[in-house]
Amino acid sequence: MxxxxxxxxxxxxxxxxxxxxxxxxxxxxxxxxxxxxxxxxxxxxxxxxxxxxxxxxxxxxxxxxxxxxxxxxxxxxxxxxxxxxxxxxxYRVTPEVEIEPFEFPHKESCVQCGGTIVARYTDGRFITECEECGTEELNYPVSVADFDPNDPESLLDAATRRMIRDESSMYNGVCPYCAGRVVWTVELPEGHWEESNLRGDAMAHGACTRCAWFLYGNVVGKIRHHPAISDFLSRHGYDPWTDPPWEEQYDFDHQVLDDDPVRVEVSYLADGECLEVTVDSDLVVLNYDIRLIEE
Ligand SMILES: [Zn+2]
Ligand SMILES: [Zn+2]
Structure with missing residues (x-):
């Protein structure tokens, strides 16, 4: 020992x-x-x-x-x-809480089959998935103490608070659960697009070096707490510090410029403006630029 x-x-x-x-x-x-x-x-x-x-x-x-x-x-x-x-x-022991699937109108229909997206709560987790084919979109732990089991909307508020806290903390390199150091890597898995509803094929993986807690998702979403990006999005009506992560009110796109060394360019588009951001394999923003889009 x-x-x-x-x-x-x-x-x-x-x-x-x-x-x-x-x-x-x-x-x-x-x-x-x-x-x-x-x-x-x-x-x-x-x-x-x-x-x-x-x-x-x-x-x-x-x-x-x-x-x-x-x-x-x-x-x-x-x-x-x-x-x-x-x-x-x-971690106080709480009674088993389940919320039956309810309509989750905040997301477009299922990418796989066009089915309706529903949300539910089970085993301490907030889950959104396709009602028809079962493809999962979001799956995140939310404490029972943070919402009213009889009010599904309060679950959405609690999930929003928890996800924003965790994402911003992890993005800034500090684990929200044990305060350990978080290391980010950008991955370019082939075929990911076909297997899940996660949009895009450049994925960001952030893991705590102490307790192994991790976040995984598209690069576009994982860097939205960078000051330049959150400023841009806030100016165009989406505040990544308060608005639900699933209510992205902006268009985005990204392309892999190079895979050795990794360079991914992410574009956020809103109201005739485009913010272009380049990140490296550690999810570090190398540069960014705003340009006007010609109609
Ligand atoms: Zn489906
Ligand atoms: Zn940790």
């Missing part, structure tokens, strides 16, 4: 106890607008709901130093304690 494994084994051992998780949750739940809470021993014990002094003190002592620190006035979460509380909240 190396040092990293030893450290994470210790972390999970410390957290694998109901009383200790309860103490961390209590301090997290007591926090709010004024910042993270500091609770006196007796208040913390009462709020955690443990009656036995010795039992409570034993578990609190185990957490002190790593997840909890003693301060003037009582006990507070350390940074690791805050992270643990965030993980508890994010």
């Amino acid at each position: 190396d040092d990293d494994e030893e450290a994470s084994r210790r972390t999970f051992e410390l957290l694998a106890n109901e009383t200790r998780l309860g103490i961390i949750s209590t301090l997290g739940e007591a926090s709010g607008e004024g910042g993270y809470a500091t609770l006196a021993f007796s208040d913390l014990q009462a709020a955690t709901g443990v009656e036995d002094n010795g039992h409570f003190n034993y578990h609190l002592t185990k957490l002190v130093g790593e997840f909890i620190e003693e301060r003037e006035g009582g006990y507070a979460l350390t940074l690791a304690g805050i992270r643990a509380y965030q993980a508890i909240v994010a």
Whole structure:
């Protein structure tokens, strides 16, 4: 076992106890607008709901130093304690939530068969797919806590927020889940166009070097948080920082200029203007230019 494994084994051992998780949750739940809470021993014990002094003190002592620190006035979460509380909240066991397929009018019909696109929620994922042939378009995790299961529109809002956050963070090289470094590569898979509804044949793959979380999709969509591109799109009525990723109000095109070294030119067209962007194999924007389109 190396040092990293030893450290994470210790972390999970410390957290694998109901009383200790309860103490961390209590301090997290007591926090709010004024910042993270500091609770006196007796208040913390009462709020955690443990009656036995010795039992409570034993578990609190185990957490002190790593997840909890003693301060003037009582006990507070350390940074690791805050992270643990965030993980508890994010992965809290929730009842099975399913949303039956409902019409998703935001996308054109299925590229494969012309069928109707529907959206649904299952196994913690927001999915859009063709009702007829089943071809999947979007598939993204959305937390149950972020929407109202009785209101499908709220699922679309939650998916929008989550996808924009993740895409912009990943594009900027930071994993939204573990804060690890993200590396992007541009791939030119042959035949991808035939196999899926993803538009275009230059694909961008961004992967976290620490936790392996990844995003995969057409280059056109994956670079829209570049300042020059988001400025251009915002000026023409589509804001990549707030508008749903599937409501692209612009025309786009792209062509592979070269495959060694990789050079892909992406064009965004709107209101008689064309923004041309060239990216390399690491999805780095090498240059961009706006020109007027002659009718
Ligand atoms: Zn279809
Ligand atoms: Zn990560």
